[in-house]
Each structure stands twice: as structure tokens, then as C-alpha cells.
Amino acid sequence: MHKPSKAELAAAHGTVLDDLVAPELNVLFCGINPGLWSAATGFHFARPGNRFWPALHLSGFTPxxxxxxxxxxxxGLGLGITNVVARATARADELTPTEFVEGGKRLVSVVLKYRPKFLAVVGVGAYRTAFAAPKAVVxxxxxxxxxxxxxxLPNPSGLNAHWQLPALAEEFGRLRAAASPSRPPRRS
Structure with missing residues (x-):
């Protein structure tokens, strides 16, 4: 994957990153919204320092x-990725509460159409706003x-210092155990 230039990052602002989704997935992971790095490269959770991919592996979701x-x-592993808000921004705090609510409605439509076993929203604040659940916890x-x-799930962004990688992987592992009860989470 190439490192986007400053011009590519600037051009990515406001663009939309396509969902990675298929019918009847085991887990559909849902980010807050694409960052500029993800939008510029076309890949979810692509920014260096984002801990989504390491947490996914350490929890046993990926081999x-x-x-x-x-x-x-x-x-092929029964996993997909979408976002609450589709438009790319440099930071999630650029999004409005209205965008989160509208994104929550869109997300409901996606879930009803594709029927994943679990929807995993990575970011408790985004979930609280999008689904009018102010007391929701991880x-x-x-x-x-x-x-x-x-x-x-906790937000895996490197900016979320409250959750270090081992704790993130443990929480992702709790979901994996619930989503695949016949197979316990694998540790690496």
C-alpha cells in the first residue's frame, strides 16, 4: 500500500469509502467514519497506528x-466493514450529531439488507449518538x-489512548467467542 501524498489526503476529504459487505456475515465491523488515509488508499482502517488489524488478529478473527x-x-472469513458516517474526514470530531443519526439510519438499512449475525460498532461515542443510547458501554x-x-467495541484509533492493544484484543476476543461459540478465541 502506498503512502498518500498531502495532495491525495486533501483530495480525500469528504469522499466516501465503499462498504466491504456480503449477505449473512458472521460479524460486520462498523467504524465511525473513514479517515483521510483510508479514503485516499481505498482501504478501511488503513492509517499507520490504527490498531484494528492487530486487534483483529490477536483476538483470533484472522489467522x-x-x-x-x-x-x-x-x-472469506465471514467478516465485513462499514462505517456509521460514510464521508471521510481528518478527525471524527468534524462530524455533526445529525450525521451520526442519519448514519445510524443508513446502518440499520445495511444490517437489515445483509443480515450479519453481529454488528460490531467500534466507538462507543459514535454508537451512543447514532442510536440514541447515551448510557451504552463497551x-x-x-x-x-x-x-x-x-x-x-473500543475505537482502535491510535488516538484512543484509553485502550492499549492487549485490552483491545481482549475485547475483540470477547466478541469473537460470542460470534463463534463452537471455537474459542485463538491467542497468538
């Missing part, structure tokens, strides 16, 4: 550490979307 450029391999939620169970 090895994938690079963001290998994201399509997730579909972990499984009582709310469902159709038959899809909802789980909130």
Missing part, C-alpha cells in the same frame, strides 16, 4: 496479521437490529 490492503480476504448491547445482535 495472521492482515494489511489493510488485504481487506477483501475478510469476506460490550454486548440489549438492542438488536432485526435478528442481528449489536456489540460495541
Amino acid at each position: 495472521r496479521l492482515f494489511d489493510a490492503s488485504e481487506q477483501k480476504l475478510l469476506l 460490550g454486548p448491547q440489549e438492542a438488536t437490529i432485526g435478528e442481528t445482535r449489536v456489540w460495541v
Whole structure:
């Protein structure tokens, strides 16, 4: 994957990154919104320092550490990626509460169409705003979307210093255990 130039990053502002989704996935991961690096490269969670891919591997969702450029391999593992808000920004705080609410409505439509077993929203603040759930915490939620169970994970951005990689991987592992009860989470 190439490193985007400053011009490519600037041009990515406001663009939309396509969902990586298929019918009846085991888990559909949902980011807050694409960062400029992701939008410029066309790959979810692509910015160096983002801990999504390491957490996915350490929790046993993937057999090895994938690079963001290998994201399509997730579909074969029953995993997909979308975002609450589709437009790319430099920081999530550039998004408005209205965008989160509208994004939540779009996300409900995506989930009802593709029927994943779990929707995993990575970012408790985004989930709280998008789904009017101000008291939501990390972990499984009582709310469902159709038959899809909802789980909130910590935001894996390198800016989220409250969650270090081992704790992120442990939380991702809790979801993996729930999503694949016949196979315990694999540790590396």
C-alpha cells in the first residue's frame, strides 16, 4: 500500500469509502467514519497506528496479521466493514450529531439488507449518538437490529489512548467467542 501524498489526503476529504459487505456475515465491523488515509488508499482502517488489524488478529478473527490492503480476504472469513458516517474526514470530531443519526439510519438499512449475525460498532461515542443510547458501554448491547445482535467495541484509533492493544484484543476476543461459540478465541 502506498503512502498518500498531502495532495491525495486533501483530495480525500469528504469522499466516501465503499462498504466491504456480503449477505449473512458472521460479524460486520462498523467504524465511525473513514479517515483521510483510508479514503485516499481505498482501504478501511488503513492509517499507520490504527490498531484494528492487530486487534483483529490477536483476538483470533484472522489467522495472521492482515494489511489493510488485504481487506477483501475478510469476506472469506465471514467478516465485513462499514462505517456509521460514510464521508471521510481528518478527525471524527468534524462530524455533526445529525450525521451520526442519519448514519445510524443508513446502518440499520445495511444490517437489515445483509443480515450479519453481529454488528460490531467500534466507538462507543459514535454508537451512543447514532442510536440514541447515551448510557451504552463497551460490550454486548440489549438492542438488536432485526435478528442481528449489536456489540460495541473500543475505537482502535491510535488516538484512543484509553485502550492499549492487549485490552483491545481482549475485547475483540470477547466478541469473537460470542460470534463463534463452537471455537474459542485463538491467542497468538
